[in-house]
Amino acid sequence: MVDLSVKIGDITMQNPVTPASGAFSWEYNDVIDLNRLGGLVAKTICREPRLGNPTPRMAETEAGIIQSIGLPGKGIEYFVDHIVPEYAKFKPPLIVSCSSDNISEFALLTEELARMPDVDVIEANISCPTRNLTGQNFAMHEDYTSDAVKAIKAKCAGKPLWVKLSPNAGDIVSIALAAEAAGADCLVIANTFLSLKIRTDNFRPALGNKFGGLVSPALKPIVLRMVYQVAKQVKIPIIGIGGVTKAEDVVEYMLAGASAVGIGYAGFRNPTALVQIIDDLERWCDERGIKKITELIGAVKDDDMEMDPLVAASHGV
Amino acid sequence: MSLEHCEKYTDSALRVGEVDRYPQRVAGEFIGEVVGNDWVNKEYKHLILKVHERALAAYAGQFFHLLCPTPDGAEVWMRRPMSVYRVDKAASQLEFLYKCEGRGTRGMGMLAKGDEFNIAGPLGKGFKLDPAWKNIVVLGRGVGLATLAPLSQLAAEKKVGVTAILSARNPDVVMSKDLFDSLGAKTLTVLDTDKTSDVANVEKIIEGLIKEKKADAFFTCGSSRLLKLMQQLGKKHGIPGQVAMEQIMVCGVGACYVCMRTFEIDGVKTLKRVCRDGPVFDMQTAVGW
Ligand SMILES: Cc1cc2nc3c(=O)[nH]c(=O)nc-3n(C[C@H](O)[C@H](O)[C@H](O)COP(=O)(O)OP(=O)(O)OC[C@H]3O[C@@H](n4cnc5c(N)ncnc54)[C@H](O)[C@@H]3O)c2cc1C
Ligand SMILES: Cc1cc2nc3c(=O)[nH]c(=O)nc-3n(C[C@H](O)[C@H](O)[C@H](O)COP(=O)(O)O)c2cc1C
Ligand code: FES
Secondary structure (H helix, E strand, O other): OOEOOEEEOOEEEOOOEEEOOOOOOHHHHHOOOHHHOOOEEEEEEOOOOEOOOOOOOEEEEOOEEEEOOOOOEOHHHHHHHHHHHHHHOOOOOEEEEEOOOOHHHHHHHHHHHHOOOOOOEEEEEOOOOOOOOOOOOHHHOHHHHHHHHHHHHOOOOOOOEEEEEOOOOOOHHHHHHHHHHOOOOEEEEOOOEEEEOEOOOOOOEOOOOOEEEEEOHHHHHHHHHHHHHHHOOOOOOEEEEOOOOOHHHHHHHHHHOOOEEEEOHHHHHOOOHHHHHHHHHHHHHHHOOOOEHHHHOOOOOOOOOOOOHHHHOOOOO | OOHHHOOOOOOOOEEOOOOOOOOOOOOEEEEEEEEEEEEOOOOEEEEEEEOOHHHHHOOOOOEEEEEOOOOOOOOOOOOEEEEOOEEEOOOOEEEEEEEOOOHHHHHHHOOOOOOEEEEEEEEOEOOOOOOOOOEEEEEEEOOHHHHHHHHHHHHHHOOOEEEEEEEEOOHHHOOOHHHHHHOOOEEEEEEOOOOOOOHHHHHHHHHHHHHOOOOOEEEEEOOHHHHHHHHHHHHHHOOOEEEEOOOOOOOOOOOOOOOEEEEEEOOEEEEEEOOOOOEEEEHHHEOOO
16 A cells, blocks of 8 residues: 655655645534544634634635635634644644734744644745735745745744745745745745636625635646746745645646645535545555655656657657 | 546545444535425425435534535536525435525526435534523524524424514515424414515514513524514513524635624624534624624
8 A cells, every 4th residue: 555654854744635724624623534634734823813804705706716814813822722722632743824914923923833832833824815905925025035934934943834935926936945045944835816806796896805815726737837846946845735626636736846735625615525635645546556655746757858849749649 | 638637526425325434523525315306486496305314413503515516517616505494314304495596506406306416514503492491483584484494393392382483575485384384383474565574563573472471582594684673672571592694605614714794792893603603693692694
């Protein structure tokens, strides 16, 4: 049987399937066995209590949903006292996503989280497109990314720092390089795509916060391209997030260079999807005699591609 | 090209008779078989599904999250929340009463006998009956009646008397009367067409029930106007109550914070998740429906 385990730095995960931050909580334990997941990823936490954005927070489009939640939460104290213990009941490593729009606050929050023995990884969400009305965030710019990641890294107390990037940045490769240089131990690619829906019945934006993040399986090829491009340039591991709905999508992300994936939407569509994808992944590898899933990482065959169109078109598909 | 590249989603739901790998989970994903899907009137349909036994644990006020087909062949991206209308344990059947409105519910309307339908649940916190209550008043309008109907099943089991006031635009869209009647509830229909559904008249009816000691608790769903009335009467006479709320949902299990509504507790306004903290809430805490 295939060994599905992967290593992200010093963290070993029993398989490469993790939930995506904000699309998951310990409450999913009602439906699936959380101990089967590669990791547990908590919703992005902010230091201060936040109500989040006005409703409606979700609208359907032709090809996916747009959502704008606005990082609601009861603040760091409540998180430490009530939410971390819920996650601590399960075995997979706990990855805690955190956010702020102010670098010194961000560092303070990181310090408070890194102190908790049950927190295994800090994931800096520097890319939430909907925490304010403009869609702006650190991950839109190399310099901001660098400053934020440096300050956060300094307060991680030796715990791994994963940095979640934005697909809305002009050139994600330079942002990725900036994050790596500033001390990121892993890159999470990517957050949601900034978008807008206007209702034609009342001329109003469909979401209470105007802009939302587009989530759709249709975005997988775009994020996959980003993962591929970044993987060619950085040395740290990558977690691919965007449009994974089945085991073959995990394979695809790994071939492009990701060490693991995050899954959001598929778990909404099919609440049992994550566990099913793990089962299917195991079967997929076994059927092909793959012994270790890590063999797939970056194994895309792109070095001997025929670039002459006339020659290429003379071959079979 | 191999088929592999065309397969789209995972299929992880439990079919009727299949071995349950996670029997200890309170909710699941199930494939129900359509037994019937008939029109009740011009706007509403009644869906009957044969389901895996674990899905039958649903009780009044809980809901399922349904993966609807579409009338246009394109994708419905989000599941649709739908209250459990009736649980028939003997026949292994779950029933839903729904209004054919938008893409999802019109898609549901196309389901035919023998079709498969993916549902997730049972989800949420439903109605609770305090053993001290001997008689309750149920007041609902429109779709809200589908949510309130199973309460009469629960009340009948606990030998609690039910007066159900069914509010509707016109006689054609009065629903659930038969179900309430068959479970021994006393039903009163109030209509927009003859103005009996006016708040003043409904208030008079409820005041009458209070005098007759037939109102130990109030239950409502489906109308802001009726919620306000019950809140006011509840406060005046010290009668407790519960309200079932609706909101657009994504996950249905409490993870995404999409389904928020405003509540006021001890003078402080706050947001709560309809899917997890509800859909049934203490009536006095609700700020609008
Ligand atoms: C807990 C709960 C129980 C419900 N029980 C019933 C029931 O028993 N019978 C019934 O007919 N209806 C019920 N509803 C309402 C039902 O969910 C909506 O009518 C349905 O989602 C509309 O989908 P659509 O595709 O037809 O409409 P569209 O207008 O195409 O829907 C677009 C989006 O808005 C959402 N939406 C639209 N109206 C509502 C609504 N009232 N509440 C929540 N989301 C909405 C949809 O889910 C979808 O995401 C319930 C809602 C909730 C939250
Ligand atoms: C409802 C919702 C809430 C989200 N909240 C967060 C969040 O708090 N922090 C974060 O980093 N990403 C958040 N995301 C983005 C997801 O983590 C993920 O990057 C995105 O959904 C793409 O993955 P998917 O295609 O598998 O859904 C959220 C996404 C959704 C749909
Ligand atoms: S629908 Fe996700 S929290 Fe309620």
